[in-house]
Amino acid sequence: MNMNPKDKIKIPAQIMPTLDPGFRKRTFDEVPVGYGEDSAILEAWRCLNCKNPPCVKDCPVNIDIPQVMKLTAERRFVEALQVIRRDNSLPAVCGRVCPQESQCQKNCTMGKVNSPVSIGNIERFLADNFSSELPQPKVDSSTGRKIAIAGSGPGGLACAYQSALYGHKVTVFEALHEPGGVLAYGIPAFRLPRKIVAEEIKILKRYGVEFRMNTIIGKTISVEDILNDFDALYIGTGAGVPYFPEIPGEDLPGVYSANEYLTRANLMHAGKLWSKTPISVGKTTVVIGGGNVAMDAARVALRLGSERVVIAYRRLEADMPVRREELLHAREEGIETMFLVSPTEIIEGYSGRVSSIVFRKMRAEEDPVGGRSKIFETDETLTMDCEVVIFATGTSPNPTLTSNCKGLELNKKGCIVVTPETCATSIPRVYAGGDAVSGASTVILAMANGKTAANAINKMLNDRQKNS
Ligand SMILES: Cc1cc2nc3c(=O)[nH]c(=O)nc-3n(C[C@H](O)[C@H](O)[C@H](O)COP(=O)(O)OP(=O)(O)OC[C@H]3O[C@@H](n4cnc5c(N)ncnc54)[C@H](O)[C@@H]3O)c2cc1C
Numbered sequence: 001m002n003m004n005p006k007d008k009i010k011i012p013a014q015i016m017p018t019l020d021p022g023f024r025k026r027t028f029d030e031v032p033v034g035y036g037e038d039s040a041i042l043e044a045w046r047c048l049n050c051k052n053p054p055c056v057k058d059c060p061v062n063i064d065i066p067q068v069m070k071l072t073a074e075r076r077f078v079e080a081l082q083v084i085r086r087d088n089s090l091p092a093v094c095g096r097v098c099p100q101e102s103q104c105q106k107n108c109t110m111g112k113v114n115s116p117v118s119i120g121n122i123e124r125f126l127a128d129n130f131s132s133e134l135p136q137p138k139v140d141s142s143t144g145r146k147i148a149i150a151g152s153g154p155g156g157l158a159c160a161y162q163s164a165l166y167g168h169k170v171t172v173f174e175a176l177h178e179p180g181g182v183l184a185y186g187i188p189a190f191r192l193p194r195k196i197v198a199e200e201i202k203i204l205k206r207y208g209v210e211f212r213m214n215t216i217i218g219k220t221i222s223v224e225d226i227l228n229d230f231d232a233l234y235i236g237t238g239a240g241v242p243y244f245p246e247i248p249g250e251d252l253p254g255v256y257s258a259n260e261y262l263t264r265a266n267l268m269h270a271g272k273l274w275s276k277t278p279i280s281v282g283k284t285t286v287v288i289g290g291g292n293v294a295m296d297a298a299r300v301a302l303r304l305g306s307e308r309v310v311i312a313y314r315r316l317e318a319d320m321p322v323r324r325e326e327l328l329h330a331r332e333e334g335i336e337t338m339f340l341v342s343p344t345e346i347i348e349g350y351s352g353r354v355s356s357i358v359f360r361k362m363r364a365e366e367d368p369v370g371g372r373s374k375i376f377e378t379d380e381t382l383t384m385d386c387e388v389v390i391f392a393t394g395t396s397p398n399p400t401l402t403s404n405c406k407g408l409e410l411n412k413k414g415c416i417v418v419t420p421e422t423c424a425t426s427i428p429r430v431y432a433g434g435d436a437v438s439g440a441s442t443v444i445l446a447m448a449n450g451k452t453a454a455n456a457i458n459k460m461l462n463d464r465q466k467n468s
Helices: 005-010 037-045 054-058 065-073 077-087 091-097 119-133 154-165 194-206 223-229 258-267 292-304 324-332 443-467
Strands: 146-150 169-173 210-212 232-235 255-257 284-288 308-313 336-339 341-348 354-365 374-385 388-391 430-432
Touching: 037 065, 037 119, 054 065, 065 077, 065 119, 077 091, 077 119, 091 119, 091 194, 091 443, 146 154, 146 223, 154 169, 154 194, 154 232, 154 443, 194 210, 223 232, 232 443, 255 258, 258 292, 258 388, 284 292, 284 374, 292 308, 292 324, 292 388, 308 341, 341 374, 354 388, 430 443
Parallel strands: 146 169, 146 232, 169 210, 232 430, 255 388, 284 308, 284 388, 308 336
Antiparallel strands: 341 354, 354 374
């Protein structure tokens, strides 16, 4: 890595190859095809190895990224992956779905003169190609302690992994029939192939983690029963309850929440001829929202056969919370975008189903200091014919567990209140993290919470043993 920084700047940024848009828009095959060895090494060479690396500070789990880049540039791939795995147990997932442009790559020094180093693409390359060569992590001898985990999303999986390494017996309870949380039911396979999540679950099972599917904590089993049977509980039940704007016509057949639409397509195989789960495929599908969830729903609608898919957002393009890469990919596939429109009514056709949607046009004033623009209603409306409307306008935590758990402190939005350093809740031996605590957030933050909670649970159990 002892190259002159001026020479490093001259190395061209390595572009991630993608499947042809015309082909991929009708398949669920993964869109970016991944770096080869040469591209990964060249990209890693671009790292300037800063003294106070902004990438480490901006990474929610503070991975030693310069060290990963150095080892990758030196072809020491397994060691590079080991450095990542110290802080992140799901690198193949995070390399694909982390919003790197607003995290580790945001303030990359190389980005001031050229494109930032593609840290996520290198992480994915290492995880995809060298995970099987990693030495097995050390597992402590069995403690005889039992940990229950509610929810098998990235937070629950991270807590399970770390707790299993401490030698505890871990049982994950999941409401759905497949584990993975949003990684399984939400994010489509063209962004996160199913085999990656399946592989992570397999590894956990190898460490003795048990998965009990179709089990809703707070309904199938009470929190009280869990605490009688287990030494600690981690709640990672996510934020899967969708918001609807409460406008006329939103209960018509053909209107979905993005979560329902994606769950039907991703987990219930809706759209396949043999599936027993129906899904409406509109000639025109309108998706309301501006985030990753809206983009995923739109791209799934296209793949299920919709001829025209339009994303309608009430603000400006610059305000969209979506990852820019996903927006670019969606547009390459032919998805249209419409800005400064807010839905006011969904109109019923003769068939009793959706026939069109009415929007109020909005007006925006850009924020002079670069924040989100301010928007105002105008008197103008716009009507668009469509057969399917999908709302991706936000979600909140599922109350099934929390409303059946006496003494659990919640905030006004229904999120669980925790001590951030430990993820401890108001109930002894009960911990929580991820979207159930923060509201809809990111995979990496949920994982960071899961690991924090596992460490705190382990310490609590050790302290109890010492004091008994
Ligand atoms: C479509 C979509 C796309 C996204 N894209 C990205 C992205 O690109 N990058 C990114 O970083 N983040 C993305 N996110 C956000 C990210 O997926 C979440 O922040 C993350 O998954 C939260 O993890 P979690 O472990 O808290 O919960 P979740 O992943 O939500 O998992 C919670 C699990 O708990 C289960 N559960 C709920 N209640 C109970 C109960 N009472 N008992 C038992 N089980 C229960 C649920 O069935 C679910 O499986 C996306 C979200 C969605 C919906």
